[in-house]
Amino acid sequence: MPDLLLELLSEEIPARMQADAAAHLQKAVTDALVARGCLYEGARAVVTPRRIALSVHGLPAASPDVKEERKGPRVGAPEAAIQGFLKAAGLTSIDQATIQSDPKKGDSYIAVIDKPGRPVPEVIAEIVPEIIRAFPWPKSMRWGAASVSSSSLRWVRPLQSILCTFGPETEDPEVIRFAIDGIIAGDTTRGHRFMAPGDIRVRRMDDYLTSLEKAFVVADPEERKRRILTDARNLCFAQGLELVEDEGLLNEVAGLVEWPVVLMGAFEESFLAIPDEVIRATIRANQKCFVVRDPKTGRLANRFVLTANLEASDGGRAIVAGNERVIRARLSDALYFWQTDQKPLPDFENAAAKPLDQRMAKLRALNVVFHEKLGTQGERVDRIKALARHIAPLVGADPDLAERAAELAKADLMTEVVGEFPEVQGLMGRKYALLQGEHESVAAAIEDHYKPQGPSDRVPTDKVAVAVALADKLDTLVGFWAIDEKPTGSKDPFALRRAALGVIRLVMENGLSMKLVPAAVLSGRAIMADLLQAHAGKVKGTLELARHTGDLNPDGLLSRLTHTSTDAVRALRGTPIVAIPPQDWERHRSADLLSFFHDRLKVLLRDQGQRHDLVDAVLASGEGNDDLLLVVRRVEALAGLLGTEDGKNLLAGTKRAINILRIEEKRDGRAYDGAPDSALVHAKGEPEERALFALLQSASAHARDHVAREDYAGAMKALAELRPAVDAFFDKVTVNAEDAALRENRLKILAELRAATATVADFSKIEG
Template identity: 85%
Template sequence: MPDLLLELLSEEIPARMQADAAAHLKKAVTDALVARGCLYEGARVIVTPRRLALSVHGLPVASPDVKEERKGPRVGAPDAAIQGFLKAAGLASIDQATIQSDPKKGDSYIAVIEKPGRPVPEVIAEIVPEIVRAFPWPKSMRWGAASVSSSSLRWVRPLQSILCTFGPETEDPEVIRFSIDGIASGETTRGHRFMAPGDIRVRRMDDYLTSLEKAFVVADPEERKRRILADARNLCFAQGLELVEDEDLLNEVAGLVEWPVVLMGAFEESFLAIPDEVIRATIRANQKCFVVRDPKTGRLANRFVLTANLEASDGGKAIVAGNERVIRARLSDALYFWETDQKPLPDFEDRGKPLDQRMAKLRALNVVFHEKLGTQGERVDRIMTLARDIAPLVDADPKDAERAAELAKADLMTEVVGEFPEVQGLMGRKYALLQGEHESVAAAIEDHYKPQGPSDRVPTDKVAVAVALADKLDTLVGFWAIDEKPTGSKDPFALRRAALGVIRLVLENSFRLKLAEVTSKMSEHWAPILQVHEVSEGPVDDPKLLARGGSGIWKKTISRPSFDYQQLPFDLLSFFHDRLKVLLRDQGQRHDLVDAVLASGEGNDDLLLVVRRVEALAALLGTEDGKNLLAGTKRAINILRIEEKKDGRAYDGAPDAALVHEKGEPEERALFGLLQSASAHARDHVAREDYAGAMKALAELRPAVDAFFDKVTVNAEDPALRENRLKILAELRAATATVADFSKIEG
């Protein structure tokens, strides 16, 4: 079966856009082919800095014939309806339609439309220009003389040529002819820009890849990454060093070169006085180079690894020298910043240690955190108070937590962080240790931003946990207070990430934290800031005041809270529950079990206990007793819902024990007696937070519940007996509700 080969050759495509562009090209072309009935066996896409290429193999020679029936108006319908039907169906007269009889709706016209298949090259020539013109580049441009027209092609960089061939493996493929803004399709491509710039004729993907390799182009991005990584490792090993691997940098570098040549450069050892993280940030950000570690010391060596895009005649010496020159200048700046940050800050020398001076400057500048939420200094004050309050709840030292919160944002004013924002927090830790702060205080300064995502590391130092919780809760409460909550896919202040961070801090450290209480206390800290000021006025009726020449109007400013402090925690708590459900679902827990536990309403602001209850419930439902108890309980709940709605009352009162023993069935008496003991045991276990024990106690009800529904008629003719049996079912509902609302559980 024939194969399609398509290549779009252009000027350099930014590395960050290449993967998405390749994926879009594959999806757009294959979807368009399938929509036209051209099914295929497989597709492969590759991308280099200069080209997007797609191979679709196992295509048919032609699209299939299509026979379609289109229903029209009833026989005898108005002429306007008939004419509209003929135009839509492409018929010349109504005689070309057939009549379909329907005993109920009567006779109606049917048009049978037959569309013959089309050669696949013709289909491809139609869809490729459409896809190219509508390509969704994040940024695109027009160029040359055509750029004056708004209808001319936009592409990420000037498009240079189009290769498009189609044919079976055993024959020379044909060129699919089409043109896009004067660029005609053909059967040639070009190799490396400098090492093999001539035209290359290709047939299909296999010889396309081979021909490009001979022309110094490694077309497959995964192969480029493999070569870069292998050569870099070998180069470092030969020097007795280790490559500091960086997956994101590797992906970027592989998108910058078509023929990767790995080289090693060096810089002066004196620059090793700079923290490793700053050296790495400098070299990575400015020159896209890898740093190298000395395995003997564990610290960086004065070497770096770069990836060139050609085999230079001098072996790469000039390329290495150019990179060394730039890196030397950048590291000189970094060393200056590092040394400057350790010196007293002009105008703030009397404010204590270097970080304290930086914090004083931050306060003095009144740097705004958010226009409605005050300055960074005011935010730090709130975090300090909250960190001190949270510290005992996580077994942290309150003074250390308060001190860490006080310095947590100070490194924002350092020269290094100003130049390299990505080392924020980390530099704060280093400066804190240099000025003699406690290790836990320094650790908290670095880690209070964490975790910043579902896979980020969670702090374990208790002081760090206290400050991290305070920082995230302050953000959440503040933005909740000004009604800047996430909506749909929009979350400009990363509040979902902050809530997930709080949840992971609590769960992964097994801390007990009642969020409603903490956020209620937080609301009080916001009161001085989030005020609405209203001016009241009225006429002055005091003759003495009027005699003094007053305006005759009195005015009074009244301040009130801008939000309800009592409702805020509960609104925010539901947001935490939503994020918790997402987290547990990703870990394999059923969402309905989470809903069932949360619906019970007991201790829902203690996330650790919520998770333990969900785990215990899942364990119970994994047993036969649990499954059968669930089925029986849900049956009881359904009966109660129906009967309570019908009777207009609830059956929550205690059953009449005497009636049970006098007129009840044996199975009824057995369930009634067991309910008393099982409910008491379950409540006792719940009080001790032994949820597995509570589930085990409830599981003992299973045989009695099965027997009750098998032998006992709930809706008995005797009204007193019926009411009593409904109350027994209500007792079963209440017993299981001590751990979860079983009505929320699916299945």
């Protein structure tokens, strides 16, 4: 059985794209072969920075013969239809078609076309160019003289040569000749760029791999990873050290070399004064080298492990020396940044006593804009401080600590280290805070207030951190809602969905029962005050200019506008939150934001396997929906109830009641709220009716009690007790009784059932 070997040699492929490219090539080629009837025994793809190679073995020499049926028109169809069919099917006379009978549709023609199999090389020569042209690189490019045409071949980097052979194990294979944009497939490849640049003739995957190995190319990425990891561990072990393993870095490094040569370098011990995280960030991000740990101290050692792509003639001395130079320069920068950040900040020594506070002063002084419509980072920090202070008691945090943490939370944006390595933002703030003697919780909050950043990120647990994290995210959300920059479709440039999910996870995972709307109203007022203040400032500027030029009467419109804005700012800033109830605009905006939270909550609960209709049912019941923890507890309790027989039947009964009410209320043009006439129930009601009526009074009172105590399981249990009475009622009692008073009363009983269940959820929203 013959094998196919295909290699696409190009200029260096980005490390991060190699694995997907190899997988795609394998799938695309094998799928296309199978689609043409060419089954195979196995396939294997390998990839290096310069090549993707695929072997498909155990292929047939030719694709199988196939009979293809083509349906034609019915017998007796117009001549034009018959002729069209003959042409399409490649027949010369309708006699060549067979007639198929169908009892329903009558007789019709069918052409059976024999498609003889083709030699597989021909099939390959047809499919491979198509696959190359349609290759789904994340980013591709054009190059060279051919690129005058916009339809020239696109590849991840210039494609240099194609190797394509086909043949049985025992013989020399044939070269499958095809050309794509002037590159003609052959049976040669090249070895390592520097150590074996000449042409190599290959036959199949096995000699391909061994020939390349001799030419200093390890084609298999897993083998390169294995060699790098083994050599790196051994080098470290020999020095009594251990490698800080890093899967992501290993994958990347293995994608940067064809012939890995692992070497160890060192840097001056004095650089160990830099925090480990910063050393690692420096060495990893910039140099793609591993760092090394000293098992005795648990801290980093002054060594690093690099992976070269060359067996150098001097044994790697120049390479190590070169890398050490670069790392020394990088670490000098890092050390300088780390030390500078702990010193007083020139020009701001008088603005504040401590280094981090001085950085915060600088952030304020520079008027660094957070968003053009939402003011500066300084204003934002002031808002977060006020909000964190408000939230602190709700989550059990010390308000002073929360305010202090919020004050310093963004200060590290002005530090040199964070300027250089944005990925250590927050972490550096924490370190500098501890160095200047801040409270542990303040330091923790500085690092953690950005968290959680995504569905798998850690959720802070320190109460101060929780307060600041909530304040930070709410300010963002409320702010963007205030300027009407909400996410739409796939566009969410300010990561507001992530912020909302962060709030939800903070609340849920910390078990915080807390109303979001009052916090959102408070936050919204602070934002409005800032917006108005900015507006007043602009008006004032225009006014002064106008006065200078003598254009304007000082008592004119602009002047009055300034006063109005200033008064409004004063009102918004000066009034305690409780003093003014939420205004209409605040209620609308909060409701809109709350429904955004609910959408995120639904997504989260769905991902956790909860039914979306239960969430809808709970949310539709109205009150208390801005306490997300309670919403979740109600959903869980409802799911628990519906998991029982009683619950299922109660649901069916309640839905029936709601349906009847909907129909009858519509027909009568009135609602059947209000208490049923108790005397009438007792005088003329059926026994089942009396039983349900009595039970409803107690069950709904119990349910309400439980709800008030946030005991949703208890509420559900109280409701579940209604089930036998509801079933019996529907069994025996005719709701639409001829006696109008009796009918009204029965509808009112059903309305009571609807109301009782509505204390936990709107049952009409539940499916099934």
